[in-house]
Amino acid sequence: MKRWIWIVITIIVALGVGGYAYARHSQNEKLYTDAMQRGSVQISNQNYTAAETAYTNALKRKPNDNKASVILNQTQTFMSANDSFNDRQFDNAKSNYQSVADTKKGNDLLKNRAKARLSLIKTIQANIKKYNKIYNQALNQTGEGKYAESNSTLDKIFSDKSIKQTYYKSVLAKAEKLRDKNNSALTGSSATSSNDFESSTSSSDTTNNPNVASNSSASLTSSEKKAAANYKGSNEYTVTPSQKEINGKEITASQIASARKQISAAGVDSNAMSDQDVRNVIKGAHNSNESIRQYVKAHY
Structure with a gap:
Protein backbone atom coordinates (compact mmCIF):
# COMPACT_ATOMS: atom_id res chain seq x y z
CA MET A 1 0.00 0.00 0.00
CA LYS A 2 2.76 2.37 0.90
CA ARG A 3 4.41 1.64 -2.45
CA TRP A 4 1.38 2.89 -4.36
CA ILE A 5 1.27 6.03 -2.25
CA TRP A 6 4.87 6.90 -3.20
CA ILE A 7 4.14 6.22 -6.85
CA VAL A 8 1.18 8.61 -6.74
CA ILE A 9 3.20 11.25 -4.92
CA THR A 10 6.00 10.94 -7.49
CA ILE A 11 3.55 11.35 -10.36
CA ILE A 12 1.99 14.41 -8.74
CA VAL A 13 5.41 16.02 -8.15
CA ALA A 14 6.50 15.28 -11.72
CA LEU A 15 3.34 16.77 -13.12
CA GLY A 16 3.79 19.83 -10.90
CA VAL A 17 7.40 20.38 -11.95
CA GLY A 18 6.59 19.78 -15.60
CA GLY A 19 3.65 22.13 -15.44
CA TYR A 20 5.76 24.82 -13.80
CA ALA A 21 8.52 24.45 -16.41
CA TYR A 22 5.98 24.65 -19.22
CA ALA A 23 4.31 27.70 -17.69
CA ARG A 24 7.70 29.36 -17.23
CA HIS A 25 8.66 28.62 -20.83
CA SER A 26 5.34 29.97 -22.10
CA GLN A 27 5.75 33.11 -20.01
CA ASN A 28 9.30 33.61 -21.31
CA GLU A 29 8.09 33.23 -24.90
CA LYS A 30 5.37 35.79 -24.30
CA LEU A 31 7.82 38.30 -22.80
CA TYR A 32 10.19 37.78 -25.74
CA THR A 33 7.40 38.27 -28.29
CA ASP A 34 6.13 41.36 -26.48
CA ALA A 35 9.64 42.88 -26.38
CA MET A 36 10.16 42.25 -30.11
CA GLN A 37 6.80 43.81 -30.97
CA ARG A 38 7.52 46.78 -28.70
CA GLY A 39 10.86 47.32 -30.43
CA SER A 40 9.19 47.34 -33.83
CA VAL A 41 6.60 49.87 -32.67
CA GLN A 42 9.26 52.16 -31.18
CA ILE A 43 11.23 52.11 -34.44
CA SER A 44 8.04 53.07 -36.26
CA ASN A 45 7.65 55.97 -33.79
CA GLN A 46 11.33 56.94 -34.31
CA ASN A 47 11.97 56.37 -30.61
CA LEU A 59 17.78 39.05 -25.76
CA ASP A 65 18.33 34.77 -30.61
CA ASN A 66 19.72 35.87 -33.99
CA LYS A 67 16.78 38.06 -35.01
CA ALA A 68 16.83 40.17 -31.84
CA SER A 69 20.63 40.47 -32.03
CA THR A 103 21.74 44.53 -42.97
CA LYS A 104 20.31 41.14 -43.89
CA LYS A 105 17.14 40.05 -42.06
CA GLY A 106 17.02 43.43 -40.35
CA ASN A 107 14.20 45.91 -39.84
CA ASP A 108 12.90 47.05 -43.25
CA LEU A 109 11.81 50.45 -41.96
CA LEU A 110 15.33 51.19 -40.71
CA LYS A 111 16.69 50.12 -44.10
CA ASN A 112 14.39 52.51 -45.95
CA ARG A 113 15.20 55.40 -43.62
CA ALA A 114 18.92 54.75 -44.01
CA LYS A 115 18.60 54.78 -47.81
CA ALA A 116 16.71 58.10 -47.65
CA ARG A 117 19.48 59.61 -45.52
CA LEU A 118 22.15 58.34 -47.92
CA SER A 119 20.38 60.14 -50.75
CA LEU A 120 20.18 63.32 -48.66
CA ILE A 121 23.87 63.18 -47.75
CA LYS A 122 24.78 62.85 -51.41
CA THR A 123 22.85 66.06 -52.12
CA ILE A 124 24.34 67.87 -49.12
CA GLN A 125 27.93 67.01 -50.00
CA ALA A 126 27.41 68.05 -53.62
CA ASN A 127 26.03 71.40 -52.44
CA ILE A 128 28.89 71.92 -49.97
CA LYS A 129 31.40 71.28 -52.75
CA LYS A 130 29.59 73.76 -54.99
CA TYR A 131 29.37 76.44 -52.28
CA ASN A 132 33.03 76.07 -51.32
CA LYS A 133 34.09 76.44 -54.94
CA ILE A 134 32.11 79.68 -55.19
CA TYR A 135 33.47 80.90 -51.84
CA ASN A 136 37.08 80.21 -52.81
CA GLN A 137 36.58 82.12 -56.05
CA ALA A 138 35.20 85.08 -54.08
CA LEU A 139 38.05 84.81 -51.56
CA ASN A 140 40.62 85.05 -54.35
CA GLN A 141 38.83 88.09 -55.79
CA THR A 142 38.95 89.75 -52.39
CA GLY A 143 42.65 88.97 -52.18
CA GLU A 144 43.10 90.79 -55.49
CA GLY A 145 41.16 93.81 -54.20
CA LYS A 146 38.14 93.08 -56.43
CA TYR A 147 35.62 93.56 -53.62
CA ALA A 148 32.55 94.29 -55.76
CA GLU A 149 33.28 91.28 -57.98
CA SER A 150 33.75 89.14 -54.88
CA ASN A 151 30.34 90.21 -53.56
CA SER A 152 28.79 89.42 -56.93
CA THR A 153 30.30 85.95 -56.77
CA LEU A 154 29.07 85.46 -53.19
CA ASP A 155 25.54 86.30 -54.33
CA LYS A 156 25.51 82.92 -56.07
CA ILE A 157 25.60 81.39 -52.60
CA PHE A 158 23.13 83.76 -50.96
CA SER A 159 20.57 83.38 -53.74
CA ASP A 160 20.58 79.58 -53.61
CA LYS A 161 17.34 78.41 -52.01
CA SER A 162 19.09 75.60 -50.06
CA ILE A 163 21.75 77.72 -48.33
CA LYS A 164 19.53 78.52 -45.34
CA GLN A 165 19.30 74.86 -44.37
CA THR A 166 21.21 73.98 -41.22
CA TYR A 167 23.58 71.65 -43.10
CA TYR A 168 25.26 74.68 -44.69
CA LYS A 169 25.48 76.86 -41.58
CA SER A 170 29.29 77.08 -41.57
CA VAL A 171 29.46 77.83 -45.31
CA LEU A 172 26.89 80.59 -44.99
CA ALA A 173 28.67 82.10 -41.97
CA LYS A 174 32.03 82.38 -43.71
CA ALA A 175 30.41 83.77 -46.87
CA GLU A 176 28.63 86.45 -44.83
CA LYS A 177 31.87 87.27 -43.04
CA LEU A 178 33.70 87.72 -46.34
CA ARG A 179 30.88 89.91 -47.67
CA ASP A 180 31.17 92.11 -44.57
CA LYS A 181 34.90 92.53 -45.20
CA ASN A 182 34.23 93.40 -48.82
CA ASN A 183 31.62 95.97 -47.80
CA SER A 184 34.01 97.53 -45.28
CA ALA A 185 36.68 97.79 -47.98
CA LEU A 186 34.21 99.31 -50.46
CA THR A 187 32.97 101.82 -47.89
CA GLY A 188 36.54 102.78 -47.07
CA SER A 189 37.27 103.22 -50.77
CA SER A 190 34.38 105.64 -51.20
CA ALA A 191 35.42 107.65 -48.16
CA THR A 192 38.98 108.27 -49.37
CA SER A 193 40.71 108.86 -52.66
CA SER A 194 41.87 105.81 -54.58
CA ASN A 195 45.50 106.84 -54.12
CA ASP A 196 45.08 107.13 -50.37
CA PHE A 197 43.43 103.72 -50.24
CA GLU A 198 46.10 102.04 -52.33
CA SER A 199 48.93 103.50 -50.27
CA SER A 200 47.39 102.53 -46.95
CA THR A 201 49.26 99.82 -45.09
CA SER A 202 47.04 99.79 -42.00
CA SER A 203 43.67 98.78 -43.45
CA SER A 204 41.80 96.64 -40.97
CA ASP A 205 40.81 94.31 -43.79
CA THR A 206 44.37 93.57 -44.87
CA THR A 207 45.69 93.42 -41.31
CA ASN A 208 43.03 91.08 -39.98
CA ASN A 209 42.62 88.90 -43.05
CA PRO A 210 45.84 87.34 -44.36
CA ASN A 211 43.95 86.33 -47.50
CA VAL A 212 43.46 90.01 -48.41
CA ALA A 213 46.73 91.35 -49.65
CA SER A 214 48.12 94.67 -48.44
CA ASN A 215 48.35 97.21 -51.28
CA SER A 216 51.74 98.43 -50.13
CA SER A 217 54.43 97.28 -52.55
CA ALA A 218 57.41 99.29 -51.36
CA SER A 219 59.39 96.15 -50.43
CA LEU A 220 58.72 94.26 -53.69
CA THR A 221 61.02 93.97 -56.68
CA SER A 222 59.59 94.61 -60.15
CA SER A 223 59.38 90.85 -60.84
CA GLU A 224 57.61 90.26 -57.53
CA LYS A 225 55.13 93.04 -58.31
CA LYS A 226 54.33 91.41 -61.64
CA ALA A 227 53.93 87.99 -60.02
CA ALA A 228 51.71 89.49 -57.33
CA ALA A 229 49.46 91.10 -59.95
CA ASN A 230 49.13 87.86 -61.92
CA TYR A 231 48.69 85.50 -58.96
CA LYS A 232 45.12 84.20 -58.65
CA GLY A 233 45.13 82.64 -55.18
CA SER A 234 45.92 84.26 -51.84
CA ASN A 235 48.78 86.49 -52.92
CA GLU A 236 52.02 84.81 -51.87
CA ASN A 247 56.53 80.52 -33.75
CA GLY A 248 59.23 81.91 -36.03
CA LYS A 249 59.59 78.70 -38.05
CA GLU A 250 58.53 78.57 -41.69
CA ILE A 251 55.64 76.27 -42.51
CA THR A 252 57.15 73.52 -44.66
CA ALA A 253 55.85 72.01 -47.89
CA SER A 254 55.25 68.70 -46.14
CA GLN A 255 53.13 70.44 -43.48
CA ILE A 256 51.10 72.08 -46.25
CA ALA A 257 50.60 68.75 -48.03
CA SER A 258 49.50 67.07 -44.81
CA ALA A 259 47.12 69.94 -44.03
CA ARG A 260 45.54 69.68 -47.48
CA LYS A 261 44.59 66.07 -46.77
CA GLN A 262 43.00 67.05 -43.45
CA ILE A 263 41.17 69.98 -45.06
CA SER A 264 39.74 67.69 -47.73
CA ALA A 265 38.74 65.17 -45.05
CA ALA A 266 36.78 67.97 -43.36
CA GLY A 267 34.69 68.45 -46.51
CA VAL A 268 36.46 71.45 -48.06
CA ASP A 269 38.08 71.31 -51.49
CA SER A 270 41.74 71.92 -50.67
CA ASN A 271 42.67 71.86 -54.36
CA ALA A 272 40.92 75.20 -54.73
CA MET A 273 43.16 76.72 -52.04
CA SER A 274 46.59 78.22 -52.58
CA ASP A 275 49.56 77.33 -50.36
CA GLN A 276 49.07 80.56 -48.45
CA ASP A 277 45.38 79.72 -47.89
CA VAL A 278 46.53 76.43 -46.39
CA ARG A 279 49.16 78.20 -44.26
CA ASN A 280 46.40 80.45 -42.92
CA VAL A 281 44.39 77.38 -41.92
CA ILE A 282 47.43 75.85 -40.21
CA LYS A 283 48.11 79.07 -38.32
CA GLY A 284 44.44 79.51 -37.41
CA ALA A 285 44.20 75.97 -36.05
CA HIS A 286 47.44 76.47 -34.09
CA ASN A 287 46.27 79.76 -32.57
CA SER A 288 42.88 78.26 -31.66
CA ASN A 289 44.44 75.14 -30.13
CA GLU A 290 42.32 73.03 -32.50
CA SER A 291 43.02 70.31 -35.01
CA ILE A 292 42.99 71.42 -38.63
CA ARG A 293 39.80 69.44 -39.18
CA GLN A 294 38.08 71.12 -36.21
CA TYR A 295 39.22 74.56 -37.37
CA VAL A 296 38.04 74.02 -40.94
CA LYS A 297 34.61 72.77 -39.81
CA ALA A 298 34.21 75.86 -37.62
CA HIS A 299 35.41 78.48 -40.08
CA TYR A 300 34.84 77.20 -43.61
Whole structure:
Protein backbone atom coordinates (compact mmCIF):
# COMPACT_ATOMS: atom_id res chain seq x y z
CA MET A 1 0.00 0.00 0.00
CA LYS A 2 2.76 2.37 0.90
CA ARG A 3 4.41 1.64 -2.45
CA TRP A 4 1.38 2.89 -4.36
CA ILE A 5 1.27 6.03 -2.25
CA TRP A 6 4.87 6.90 -3.20
CA ILE A 7 4.14 6.22 -6.85
CA VAL A 8 1.18 8.61 -6.74
CA ILE A 9 3.20 11.25 -4.92
CA THR A 10 6.00 10.94 -7.49
CA ILE A 11 3.55 11.35 -10.36
CA ILE A 12 1.99 14.41 -8.74
CA VAL A 13 5.41 16.02 -8.15
CA ALA A 14 6.50 15.28 -11.72
CA LEU A 15 3.34 16.77 -13.12
CA GLY A 16 3.79 19.83 -10.90
CA VAL A 17 7.40 20.38 -11.95
CA GLY A 18 6.59 19.78 -15.60
CA GLY A 19 3.65 22.13 -15.44
CA TYR A 20 5.76 24.82 -13.80
CA ALA A 21 8.52 24.45 -16.41
CA TYR A 22 5.98 24.65 -19.22
CA ALA A 23 4.31 27.70 -17.69
CA ARG A 24 7.70 29.36 -17.23
CA HIS A 25 8.66 28.62 -20.83
CA SER A 26 5.34 29.97 -22.10
CA GLN A 27 5.75 33.11 -20.01
CA ASN A 28 9.30 33.61 -21.31
CA GLU A 29 8.09 33.23 -24.90
CA LYS A 30 5.37 35.79 -24.30
CA LEU A 31 7.82 38.30 -22.80
CA TYR A 32 10.19 37.78 -25.74
CA THR A 33 7.40 38.27 -28.29
CA ASP A 34 6.13 41.36 -26.48
CA ALA A 35 9.64 42.88 -26.38
CA MET A 36 10.16 42.25 -30.11
CA GLN A 37 6.80 43.81 -30.97
CA ARG A 38 7.52 46.78 -28.70
CA GLY A 39 10.86 47.32 -30.43
CA SER A 40 9.19 47.34 -33.83
CA VAL A 41 6.60 49.87 -32.67
CA GLN A 42 9.26 52.16 -31.18
CA ILE A 43 11.23 52.11 -34.44
CA SER A 44 8.04 53.07 -36.26
CA ASN A 45 7.65 55.97 -33.79
CA GLN A 46 11.33 56.94 -34.31
CA ASN A 47 11.97 56.37 -30.61
CA TYR A 48 15.21 54.50 -31.14
CA THR A 49 16.43 54.53 -27.53
CA ALA A 50 13.23 52.77 -26.43
CA ALA A 51 13.62 50.33 -29.33
CA GLU A 52 17.17 49.58 -28.22
CA THR A 53 15.89 48.81 -24.71
CA ALA A 54 13.15 46.56 -26.07
CA TYR A 55 15.51 44.44 -28.16
CA THR A 56 17.94 44.23 -25.25
CA ASN A 57 15.10 42.84 -23.09
CA ALA A 58 14.20 40.37 -25.85
CA LEU A 59 17.78 39.05 -25.76
CA LYS A 60 17.51 38.61 -22.01
CA ARG A 61 14.65 36.20 -22.69
CA LYS A 62 16.50 34.50 -25.56
CA PRO A 63 20.23 35.26 -25.22
CA ASN A 64 21.19 33.52 -28.48
CA ASP A 65 18.33 34.77 -30.61
CA ASN A 66 19.72 35.87 -33.99
CA LYS A 67 16.78 38.06 -35.01
CA ALA A 68 16.83 40.17 -31.84
CA SER A 69 20.63 40.47 -32.03
CA VAL A 70 20.62 41.58 -35.68
CA ILE A 71 17.92 44.24 -35.22
CA LEU A 72 19.48 45.51 -31.98
CA ASN A 73 22.81 46.03 -33.75
CA GLN A 74 21.04 47.62 -36.72
CA THR A 75 19.18 50.02 -34.41
CA GLN A 76 22.35 51.02 -32.56
CA THR A 77 24.20 51.62 -35.84
CA PHE A 78 21.33 53.78 -37.08
CA MET A 79 21.46 55.82 -33.86
CA SER A 80 25.21 56.31 -34.29
CA ALA A 81 24.64 57.41 -37.90
CA ASN A 82 22.06 59.95 -36.74
CA ASP A 83 24.52 61.39 -34.20
CA SER A 84 27.17 61.82 -36.90
CA PHE A 85 24.64 63.34 -39.28
CA ASN A 86 23.48 65.87 -36.67
CA ASP A 87 27.13 66.80 -36.03
CA ARG A 88 27.55 67.27 -39.80
CA GLN A 89 30.14 64.47 -39.92
CA PHE A 90 28.66 63.26 -43.16
CA ASP A 91 31.33 60.72 -44.14
CA ASN A 92 30.90 58.83 -40.85
CA ALA A 93 27.14 59.06 -41.12
CA LYS A 94 27.20 57.74 -44.67
CA SER A 95 29.26 54.71 -43.66
CA ASN A 96 26.88 53.78 -40.83
CA TYR A 97 23.71 54.38 -42.85
CA GLN A 98 25.11 52.11 -45.57
CA SER A 99 25.70 49.41 -42.97
CA VAL A 100 22.07 49.72 -41.80
CA ALA A 101 20.78 49.54 -45.36
CA ASP A 102 22.88 46.43 -46.08
CA THR A 103 21.74 44.53 -42.97
CA LYS A 104 20.31 41.14 -43.89
CA LYS A 105 17.14 40.05 -42.06
CA GLY A 106 17.02 43.43 -40.35
CA ASN A 107 14.20 45.91 -39.84
CA ASP A 108 12.90 47.05 -43.25
CA LEU A 109 11.81 50.45 -41.96
CA LEU A 110 15.33 51.19 -40.71
CA LYS A 111 16.69 50.12 -44.10
CA ASN A 112 14.39 52.51 -45.95
CA ARG A 113 15.20 55.40 -43.62
CA ALA A 114 18.92 54.75 -44.01
CA LYS A 115 18.60 54.78 -47.81
CA ALA A 116 16.71 58.10 -47.65
CA ARG A 117 19.48 59.61 -45.52
CA LEU A 118 22.15 58.34 -47.92
CA SER A 119 20.38 60.14 -50.75
CA LEU A 120 20.18 63.32 -48.66
CA ILE A 121 23.87 63.18 -47.75
CA LYS A 122 24.78 62.85 -51.41
CA THR A 123 22.85 66.06 -52.12
CA ILE A 124 24.34 67.87 -49.12
CA GLN A 125 27.93 67.01 -50.00
CA ALA A 126 27.41 68.05 -53.62
CA ASN A 127 26.03 71.40 -52.44
CA ILE A 128 28.89 71.92 -49.97
CA LYS A 129 31.40 71.28 -52.75
CA LYS A 130 29.59 73.76 -54.99
CA TYR A 131 29.37 76.44 -52.28
CA ASN A 132 33.03 76.07 -51.32
CA LYS A 133 34.09 76.44 -54.94
CA ILE A 134 32.11 79.68 -55.19
CA TYR A 135 33.47 80.90 -51.84
CA ASN A 136 37.08 80.21 -52.81
CA GLN A 137 36.58 82.12 -56.05
CA ALA A 138 35.20 85.08 -54.08
CA LEU A 139 38.05 84.81 -51.56
CA ASN A 140 40.62 85.05 -54.35
CA GLN A 141 38.83 88.09 -55.79
CA THR A 142 38.95 89.75 -52.39
CA GLY A 143 42.65 88.97 -52.18
CA GLU A 144 43.10 90.79 -55.49
CA GLY A 145 41.16 93.81 -54.20
CA LYS A 146 38.14 93.08 -56.43
CA TYR A 147 35.62 93.56 -53.62
CA ALA A 148 32.55 94.29 -55.76
CA GLU A 149 33.28 91.28 -57.98
CA SER A 150 33.75 89.14 -54.88
CA ASN A 151 30.34 90.21 -53.56
CA SER A 152 28.79 89.42 -56.93
CA THR A 153 30.30 85.95 -56.77
CA LEU A 154 29.07 85.46 -53.19
CA ASP A 155 25.54 86.30 -54.33
CA LYS A 156 25.51 82.92 -56.07
CA ILE A 157 25.60 81.39 -52.60
CA PHE A 158 23.13 83.76 -50.96
CA SER A 159 20.57 83.38 -53.74
CA ASP A 160 20.58 79.58 -53.61
CA LYS A 161 17.34 78.41 -52.01
CA SER A 162 19.09 75.60 -50.06
CA ILE A 163 21.75 77.72 -48.33
CA LYS A 164 19.53 78.52 -45.34
CA GLN A 165 19.30 74.86 -44.37
CA THR A 166 21.21 73.98 -41.22
CA TYR A 167 23.58 71.65 -43.10
CA TYR A 168 25.26 74.68 -44.69
CA LYS A 169 25.48 76.86 -41.58
CA SER A 170 29.29 77.08 -41.57
CA VAL A 171 29.46 77.83 -45.31
CA LEU A 172 26.89 80.59 -44.99
CA ALA A 173 28.67 82.10 -41.97
CA LYS A 174 32.03 82.38 -43.71
CA ALA A 175 30.41 83.77 -46.87
CA GLU A 176 28.63 86.45 -44.83
CA LYS A 177 31.87 87.27 -43.04
CA LEU A 178 33.70 87.72 -46.34
CA ARG A 179 30.88 89.91 -47.67
CA ASP A 180 31.17 92.11 -44.57
CA LYS A 181 34.90 92.53 -45.20
CA ASN A 182 34.23 93.40 -48.82
CA ASN A 183 31.62 95.97 -47.80
CA SER A 184 34.01 97.53 -45.28
CA ALA A 185 36.68 97.79 -47.98
CA LEU A 186 34.21 99.31 -50.46
CA THR A 187 32.97 101.82 -47.89
CA GLY A 188 36.54 102.78 -47.07
CA SER A 189 37.27 103.22 -50.77
CA SER A 190 34.38 105.64 -51.20
CA ALA A 191 35.42 107.65 -48.16
CA THR A 192 38.98 108.27 -49.37
CA SER A 193 40.71 108.86 -52.66
CA SER A 194 41.87 105.81 -54.58
CA ASN A 195 45.50 106.84 -54.12
CA ASP A 196 45.08 107.13 -50.37
CA PHE A 197 43.43 103.72 -50.24
CA GLU A 198 46.10 102.04 -52.33
CA SER A 199 48.93 103.50 -50.27
CA SER A 200 47.39 102.53 -46.95
CA THR A 201 49.26 99.82 -45.09
CA SER A 202 47.04 99.79 -42.00
CA SER A 203 43.67 98.78 -43.45
CA SER A 204 41.80 96.64 -40.97
CA ASP A 205 40.81 94.31 -43.79
CA THR A 206 44.37 93.57 -44.87
CA THR A 207 45.69 93.42 -41.31
CA ASN A 208 43.03 91.08 -39.98
CA ASN A 209 42.62 88.90 -43.05
CA PRO A 210 45.84 87.34 -44.36
CA ASN A 211 43.95 86.33 -47.50
CA VAL A 212 43.46 90.01 -48.41
CA ALA A 213 46.73 91.35 -49.65
CA SER A 214 48.12 94.67 -48.44
CA ASN A 215 48.35 97.21 -51.28
CA SER A 216 51.74 98.43 -50.13
CA SER A 217 54.43 97.28 -52.55
CA ALA A 218 57.41 99.29 -51.36
CA SER A 219 59.39 96.15 -50.43
CA LEU A 220 58.72 94.26 -53.69
CA THR A 221 61.02 93.97 -56.68
CA SER A 222 59.59 94.61 -60.15
CA SER A 223 59.38 90.85 -60.84
CA GLU A 224 57.61 90.26 -57.53
CA LYS A 225 55.13 93.04 -58.31
CA LYS A 226 54.33 91.41 -61.64
CA ALA A 227 53.93 87.99 -60.02
CA ALA A 228 51.71 89.49 -57.33
CA ALA A 229 49.46 91.10 -59.95
CA ASN A 230 49.13 87.86 -61.92
CA TYR A 231 48.69 85.50 -58.96
CA LYS A 232 45.12 84.20 -58.65
CA GLY A 233 45.13 82.64 -55.18
CA SER A 234 45.92 84.26 -51.84
CA ASN A 235 48.78 86.49 -52.92
CA GLU A 236 52.02 84.81 -51.87
CA TYR A 237 54.10 87.86 -52.78
CA THR A 238 52.27 90.38 -50.66
CA VAL A 239 52.28 88.66 -47.29
CA THR A 240 54.88 89.25 -44.63
CA PRO A 241 57.36 86.47 -43.71
CA SER A 242 55.58 86.03 -40.36
CA GLN A 243 52.42 85.03 -42.19
CA LYS A 244 54.29 82.02 -43.53
CA GLU A 245 55.60 81.00 -40.10
CA ILE A 246 54.49 79.53 -36.79
CA ASN A 247 56.53 80.52 -33.75
CA GLY A 248 59.23 81.91 -36.03
CA LYS A 249 59.59 78.70 -38.05
CA GLU A 250 58.53 78.57 -41.69
CA ILE A 251 55.64 76.27 -42.51
CA THR A 252 57.15 73.52 -44.66
CA ALA A 253 55.85 72.01 -47.89
CA SER A 254 55.25 68.70 -46.14
CA GLN A 255 53.13 70.44 -43.48
CA ILE A 256 51.10 72.08 -46.25
CA ALA A 257 50.60 68.75 -48.03
CA SER A 258 49.50 67.07 -44.81
CA ALA A 259 47.12 69.94 -44.03
CA ARG A 260 45.54 69.68 -47.48
CA LYS A 261 44.59 66.07 -46.77
CA GLN A 262 43.00 67.05 -43.45
CA ILE A 263 41.17 69.98 -45.06
CA SER A 264 39.74 67.69 -47.73
CA ALA A 265 38.74 65.17 -45.05
CA ALA A 266 36.78 67.97 -43.36
CA GLY A 267 34.69 68.45 -46.51
CA VAL A 268 36.46 71.45 -48.06
CA ASP A 269 38.08 71.31 -51.49
CA SER A 270 41.74 71.92 -50.67
CA ASN A 271 42.67 71.86 -54.36
CA ALA A 272 40.92 75.20 -54.73
CA MET A 273 43.16 76.72 -52.04
CA SER A 274 46.59 78.22 -52.58
CA ASP A 275 49.56 77.33 -50.36
CA GLN A 276 49.07 80.56 -48.45
CA ASP A 277 45.38 79.72 -47.89
CA VAL A 278 46.53 76.43 -46.39
CA ARG A 279 49.16 78.20 -44.26
CA ASN A 280 46.40 80.45 -42.92
CA VAL A 281 44.39 77.38 -41.92
CA ILE A 282 47.43 75.85 -40.21
CA LYS A 283 48.11 79.07 -38.32
CA GLY A 284 44.44 79.51 -37.41
CA ALA A 285 44.20 75.97 -36.05
CA HIS A 286 47.44 76.47 -34.09
CA ASN A 287 46.27 79.76 -32.57
CA SER A 288 42.88 78.26 -31.66
CA ASN A 289 44.44 75.14 -30.13
CA GLU A 290 42.32 73.03 -32.50
CA SER A 291 43.02 70.31 -35.01
CA ILE A 292 42.99 71.42 -38.63
CA ARG A 293 39.80 69.44 -39.18
CA GLN A 294 38.08 71.12 -36.21
CA TYR A 295 39.22 74.56 -37.37
CA VAL A 296 38.04 74.02 -40.94
CA LYS A 297 34.61 72.77 -39.81
CA ALA A 298 34.21 75.86 -37.62
CA HIS A 299 35.41 78.48 -40.08
CA TYR A 300 34.84 77.20 -43.61
